[in-house]
Amino acid sequence: MNCFIKSLCASSAFIVVALLISIISILAYGSWPAWKHFGFDFLKQSTWNPVTLVFGAVAPLWGTLVSSCIAMIIAVPLSFGLALFIEEQAPAWLRPLLASLSELMAGIPSIIYGMWGLFSFAPLFADYVQAPLQKYLTNTPLAPLVAGSVSGIGLLTAGFILAFMILPFMTAMIRDILTSVPPLLKESAYGLGATRWEVFSKVMVPSTRAPLMGALLLGLGRALGETMAVTFVIGNAYTLSPSLFDASNTITSALANEFNEAQESLHLASLTALGLLLFAITLIILFISKRWTRAIA
Amino acid sequence: MMPSASNPPLSLISRRLHKKRRAVDHMATAFTWLATFIVLGLLTSILWQVVGQGIKGFSLLLFTQDTPGPGSAGGLRNAIAGSLIMVIGATFIATPLGVLTGIFIVEYGKNNRWAQAVRSANDLLLSTPSIVAGLVVYTLIVAPLHHFAAWAGSIALSMLAIPVIVRATDNMLSLVPQALREAAIALGAPYWKMIVYISLRSARTGIFTGIILAVARITGETAPLLFTALNNQFFSLDINQPIANLPVVIFQFAMSPFPEWQQLAWSGALLITALVLGLSLLTRALLRLTERL
Numbered sequence: 001m002n003c004f005i006k007s008l009c010a011s012s013a014f015i016v017v018a019l020l021i022s023i024i025s026i027l028a029y030g031s032w033p034a035w036k037h038f039g040f041d042f043l044k045q046s047t048w049n050p051v052t053l054v055f056g057a058v059a060p061l062w063g064t065l066v067s068s069c070i071a072m073i074i075a076v077p078l079s080f081g082l083a084l085f086i087e088e089q090a091p092a093w094l095r096p097l098l099a100s101l102s103e104l105m106a107g108i109p110s111i112i113y114g115m116w117g118l119f120s121f122a123p124l125f126a127d128y129v130q131a132p133l134q135k136y137l138t139n140t141p142l143a144p145l146v147a148g149s150v151s152g153i154g155l156l157t158a159g160f161i162l163a164f165m166i167l168p169f170m171t172a173m174i175r176d177i178l179t180s181v182p183p184l185l186k187e188s189a190y191g192l193g194a195t196r197w198e199v200f201s202k203v204m205v206p207s208t209r210a211p212l213m214g215a216l217l218l219g220l221g222r223a224l225g226e227t228m229a230v231t232f233v234i235g236n237a238y239t240l241s242p243s244l245f246d247a248s249n250t251i252t253s254a255l256a257n258e259f260n261e262a263q264e265s266l267h268l269a270s271l272t273a274l275g276l277l278l279f280a281i282t283l284i285i286l287f288i289s290k291r292w293t294r295a296i297a
Numbered sequence: 298m299m300p301s302a303s304n305p306p307l308s309l310i311s312r313r314l315h316k317k318r319r320a321v322d323h324m325a326t327a328f329t330w331l332a333t334f335i336v337l338g339l340l341t342s343i344l345w346q347v348v349g350q351g352i353k354g355f356s357l358l359l360f361t362q363d364t365p366g367p368g369s370a371g372g373l374r375n376a377i378a379g380s381l382i383m384v385i386g387a388t389f390i391a392t393p394l395g396v397l398t399g400i401f402i403v404e405y406g407k408n409n410r411w412a413q414a415v416r417s418a419n420d421l422l423l424s425t426p427s428i429v430a431g432l433v434v435y436t437l438i439v440a441p442l443h444h445f446a447a448w449a450g451s452i453a454l455s456m457l458a459i460p461v462i463v464r465a466t467d468n469m470l471s472l473v474p475q476a477l478r479e480a481a482i483a484l485g486a487p488y489w490k491m492i493v494y495i496s497l498r499s500a501r502t503g504i505f506t507g508i509i510l511a512v513a514r515i516t517g518e519t520a521p522l523l524f525t526a527l528n529n530q531f532f533s534l535d536i537n538q539p540i541a542n543l544p545v546v547i548f549q550f551a552m553s554p555f556p557e558w559q560q561l562a563w564s565g566a567l568l569i570t571a572l573v574l575g576l577s578l579l580t581r582a583l584l585r586l587t588e589r590l
Contacts, residue, residue, distance in 0.1 A: 004489075005492070009404070015398075016394065019459070020421055022437075023429065026433045027429070027436070030432070030440075077332070078332045080332075081332025081333065085329035085330065085333040089329055102336065105336070107513060108517075109517020109570065111517060111519045111566070111569075112347060112566055112569070115547070115566055116346050119350075119551075195318055195322035196325065196326065197321055198322070200325070218424065225425070225426025225427070225428070227428045227519070228548065231548075232551070252428050252520070255428050255520075256520060259432075259435070259523065259524050260523065260527065272436065275428070279429050282426060283421060286420070
């Protein structure tokens with residue numbers, strides 16, 4: 001019986017490890033025709049044309065990286081602000097309420113964020129953010145960034161929706177890390193006359209820098225791999241324009257939109273190759289994040 | 298302190314510095330308030346929209362009729378049934394695998410190299426983009442099978458549920474005091490009996506919470522189902538055929554130009570949000586229960 005239970009546990013642990021290895025090998029196998037056909041040009045070509053069967057990863061990669069960068073720029077300060085408010089500012093009775101609300105927000109499925117983004121956020125965003133931005137930036141060097149039609153759909157909107165999605169997730173992690181700072185450390189700083197901001201920026205952040213970076217990277221990983229929230233608002237176009245208002249594509253939205261319509265095996269293989277790229281990127285980010293998290297723990 | 302001719306008195310400098318520090322502090326405080334209001338505003342807006350739009354289409358028909366053709370009325374019966382089948386299927390696949398792997402890590406691995414390897418592999422799985430799970434199951438199952446199938450959808454969903462359950466089991470079993478285990482062994486209990494009657498029994502609420510958390514996560518997942526279960530216009534319980542499911546129906550109907558379909562998408566969105574948030578509230582209640590014990 002002992003032996004039986006042990007081997008049962010060991011074999012399921014083996015299945016979990018095998019699952020990870022099989023993800024990599026199956027994606028490599030599925031995308032093999034694309035790598036064979038295009039070689040490393042797949043990573044350099046910016047055309048994506050299902051009719052002439054020329055596929056290159058540059059446009060969706062660009063969309064993925066830019067939308068995630070925008071998301072991080074918005075989400076990082078907001079999640080720090082919220083985490084600090086919950087941990088340091090809010091009265092004690094409000095803390096659990098705010099914490100559960102932000103966890104509630106983390107639980108909302110991504111497709112809901114996408115629908116809300118398309119139907120509620122995008123029209124308002126076009127009228128009150130995009131139009132004024134375009135108006136005030138036309139004669140500045142930033143003009144190419146805001147060129148194009150003000151539709152409420154495109155890279156910038158996708159970045160915002162992604163930011164809203166990863167916000168509660170990052171807030172939870174940042175809160176966990178900030179509470180791990182020894183109270184003695186904080187109290188000594190307060191005792192020396194430091195303000196709240198100084199305690200945060202000169203004591204709490206420096207003493208938890210590595211895990212904080214790890215947490216932010218985990219948030220970035222989420223943003224890179226997110227599908228439905230982006231697919232609704234990005235506009236699905238393989239353009240490589242500097243404008244953040246233009247419709248674009250991420251790896252995930254390209255997969256969600258095209259995979260079922262792909263007829264040619266080369267098209268399917270190229271889409272699978274995009275999936276492999278995405279998986280590789282998230283793995284690398286996770287590795288770095290784990291290194292940083294371990295540096296202090 | 299003698300004030301010199303060229304420098305302002307020190308007290309003035311320190312007062313100025315003090316003012317500046319206070320101003321920075323106030324600005325930071327104001328920003329935390331602002332961030333909190335923004336996030337609360339977003340949450341309110343999302344819930345308001347989902348509830349407000351979704352409730353309009355709520356009627357008994359939603360649960361008794363199937364998804365309609367374009368431009369006609371209908372319900373979501375087939376999608377609800379399909380989602381239930383696939384989520385239950387995925388839970389049945391993921392729970393034993395996840396819990397047994399967690400037991401392996403904590404009880405048999407004892408933090409040796411193997412346990413660490415499994416734990417790291419699980420961490421990587423935990424952050425796998427959900428669409429990648431769909432892609433893998435498509436290449437492995439759907440492509441050779443030449444048709445979409447509900448059970449392929451279940452497998453894709455279980456790939457996302459397993460790492461959540463492993464992590465929860467790992468964490469909860471690690472909290473069981475070592476003395477408890479030693480006491481059982483000292484009384485002559487075989488190792489497996491100690492695991493089943495001591496470790497698992499003390500950690501069961503936590504593990505159960507982890508399972509519900511995993512169910513909540515996969516209930517709203519859309520991306521892995523797009524290439525595996527796809528969709529089905531009709532009511533079907535055949536797990537070897539494409540099956541309708543709430544997330545994909547919501548996706549297709551919301552993106553369509555037909556108002557009837559969009560309304561159904563909102564009602565479906567309300568259903569799924571209520572379900573997922575209900576499940577996560579349940580996990581919080583359970584966790585609070587364990588904390589009290």
